[in-house]
Amino acid sequence: MAPLLEVRNLTVAFDTPAGTVHAVNDVSYSLEEGETLGIVGESGSGKSVHALSMVGLIATPPGRIVSGEVLFNGRDLLALSQRELFEVRGKEIGFVFQDPMTSLNPVLTIERQIAEPLRRHFGMSASQARTRVVELLELVGIPDAARRARQYPHEFSGGMRQRVMIAIGISCNPKLLIADEATTALDVTVQAQILDLVRDLKKKIGTTVIWITHDMGVVAGLADTVQVMYGGRIMERGPVRAVFHDPRNAYTWGLLKSLPHGGRRGVTRLYQIPGNPPDLTKEPIGDPFAPRNPFATERCRIETPPLGEVEGSVAGHKAAAWYDLRAELAATQVQP
Amino acid sequence: MSESTMKPLVSVQNLCKTYGGEKRLFGGSTRALKAVDNVSFDIAPGETLGLVGESGSGKSTTGRVLLQLEAPTSGDILYKGENITGLSKPMLKPYRRDMQVIFQDPYASLNPRMTVGEFVGEPLEVHKLGGSRREREDRVASLFTKVGLDPSFMKRYPHEFSGGQRQRVNIARAIALNPAFIVADEPITALDVSIQAQIVNLFQDLQDELGLTYLFIAHDLSMIRYLCHRVAVMLRGRIVEIGPCDAIFENPQHAYTKALLSAIPVPDPDIERNRRPLVFDVGANLPPEDAVLRPVGNRHFVLEA
Structure with a gap:
């Protein structure tokens, strides 16, 4: 079976006043359906930039995709227009970002924000979307979902907001979910709950996941495959036990x-x-x-x-x- | 509460810090938030006390109030047995020399318009120490060497440095006045993983060499365990458990401490996959108002009703 995602020789650079920043250098890997890939690296390792550039989420300029192909279900994402990418993002590839405080719009209800991709991608009516929103909030473990859906982000704690972000990320049943430092801003007790939720969701809906983090402990518990990045390159990758026990x-x-x-x-x-x-x-x-x-x-x-x-x-x-x-x-x- | 034979270097007694609660112009009052609620602890000379807890638990506020960067609402701060609470600025100045602080963000805490050499030498100037300009420069150069920076970097500006190097600059400034006590508020949180061990080792070396006493505030419990002699766990402004590091990690008593410890991710797939974090619902388990710290072991106390 062909892999769900195949990244081939991806190279990304940024032209800045201080010179060209070589952010991602010749990165190639593939991801099977149902697999959880943990990408570990520190700031500047290229772990986030390579994921964002796959779906056209880096600003160009200053960003520039120098070379490479990103085959998603056999289609090269880098060759798609922004309009075509709109159809991929949120629908086929879902995202969860680091900061639940800034990723949600403070003046819209939670329901509006989760419903947005549903209405956009599936043309759901307001009432269909509402039913699905409540379902999703229940799925990510938010109690009293019907009432909570009508509230605003400030009425949610950090952990609850991150659950909302995950609900948005999985709302359209994406084939691939990319989470970028999704638990970094949270307290460890809340992080533990979110990680449990992700493991549980994987069992229930079988999403393929790319989990980007700097925390080796998080990867150890979540990933099937771990990929270590440094200076824009993949330094090592493999089944999580092999990499941790025999680097x-x-x-x-x-x-x-x-x-x-x-x-x-x-x-x-x-x-x-x-x-x-x-x-x-x-x-x-x-x-x-x-x-x-x-x-x-x-x-x-x-x-x-x-x-x-x-x-x-x-x-x-x-x-x-x-x-x-x-x-x-x-x-x-x-x-x- | 310490059985240690040494007199504490720093003590806080019944420290409280409340925000809000002020009278409004037309009657009524704003909602009061008890950020620090009746906190007491001692730190012995040469000891490292770790302060842990979730965001909003009051751990950073405790550090800031202890240093009187903010005035406490009530309670006392003792340094070498002397009550220094509420002293005027000039009266406090000699104590400020002895008590320094290192903050989390090495990017925001440096002055971008000052060379790092000037930045490290500034406290010497403020306190009129270090003699002539030349002598001061020599002192700064030796501080650079001590924290593992090349003295030739003194003429450079902060933007030329990486996060780890910037934190070294902050540490050099903090030890410039030969302090006895340093509050380190999440000093490694913002650093890259490959740099964290360097800075933790530096803290340890400086303590061994200069006999420093630390209040180490962090949420990374594995580093706390590595670095601290004793640990205090805070929850909603109160200390719910305090004791020797081994007692807290091997034999935690409070439900919140247990939940916190069970939530630390372990960088080993065989262990991590079988780890079952305990759930602790803070809202439903707030310690009762009249709870007090009761002894459960040698220097080990737990907040109980």
Whole structure:
């Protein structure tokens, strides 16, 4: 079966007064129907920009899609007009963004905002839409849905607003739901509820999900496949257990190792990745993590490593590395 | 409430901060919000007390009121046993030297029109310390080295720095006056994941080297566990549980603490997939007005009716 989404050699740049920002560099991957892909990375890794550019949500200019194809159900999204993209966004691909405080319109009722894509894409009447809105609010676990639907965003707590955002994201039964840092602004207890809700929704409606976050813990619990991005490139990707337990890229390894893991100061010292995030205005040559990588070789600085299957792991586990992380770790006696 | 033999460096006693509640022009009053409600704790010299809780729990307000960046509604703040609550600005100035603050956003807390060297040296100038211009520059250079920045960066402006470097600049300024006590309000939250460990290690090194005492406010519980000696958990303006780090994490007593701990995502798929977070409905479980902190273990207290 053809994958639901196939990204081929996507490269995105921004022309800014400070120079060209190479935000996404030659990113390729595919996503099967029903799969949950967790994309991990820090600011500037290209994780959000690549998702937004797939559906024409970056401002052009300054943004510019340099090259690539994004096949969604076999159709190249990058070749579509804005009018055609209107039909894709919200209907076939749903979105949930980070900040539920600013993503909702404060002067419209919740009902109006959830109904908007339904009326637009399916031409539902006001009363049909109302029924569906109440259904959706119940689905995302908002009690007393019929009454709550007529309220305004300020009458909802942060967690409840994020549930509303998810209701909007899934309102048209999209084939793909893209959530960008959707729980980052929430308290951990509320985040836990939202993550439970997403797992539950996946069981009920089987949506394919791309979950973009910087939190390794969130990905560990939610994703089937994890994809680690850095400096606009995919550094490693694979089944979540393989990547977490047997990382093959030094950045993935460093990220996992720098977390406290229940350790205590005085007993253990946190491993710290040296250096600073890359300057994206520099021409992307070589492995973007090389300047911070204790295992980097001369080749890493001059030639970009391809994302290839790793040896001795499960199928689909790929890493971009010229060095052999396992051998390096064994040699230095450092354990992840 | 501390059994520690050392005298506390900082104490707050029955601290309250209420917003609103003012009389309106034509009678009636605005709704009062108790942001900090009868909070008491001690911090021993060299200790790190972690303050955790959800947004709106009053943890940041507690830090700000403790430093008297805002006046408390009632309650006392003691520094080395002296009551410094409500002192006038000139009277408070010597204490301000000893008590510093680091904020969450390293982008917003730097002055974009000042070189980072001037920014770090400014407190020395304000407090007329550091002698001549030349001596002050030497002091700033040594502060840069101490926080892991190259002294040659002193002449640069904030926009030339990454988030982690900016937070190092803020830390350099905070330690410029050789303070004894630092309130760090979410100091790593806005930083990239790959930078957080660097800054946490820096906090730890500075404490070991300079004997600093910290009030560390955060919502990332795994970092709190790593860094703090004791932890206080806040809920709607009140401390619901306080105790040694191990007691709080291994043997939490309050339902809210339990829910909070159960909600931390664990970066291990085998554990994370089987984790079942406990649900705690804050609205239905607000601690009764007359609840008090009762001992449940060594230096471990829980708010109970």
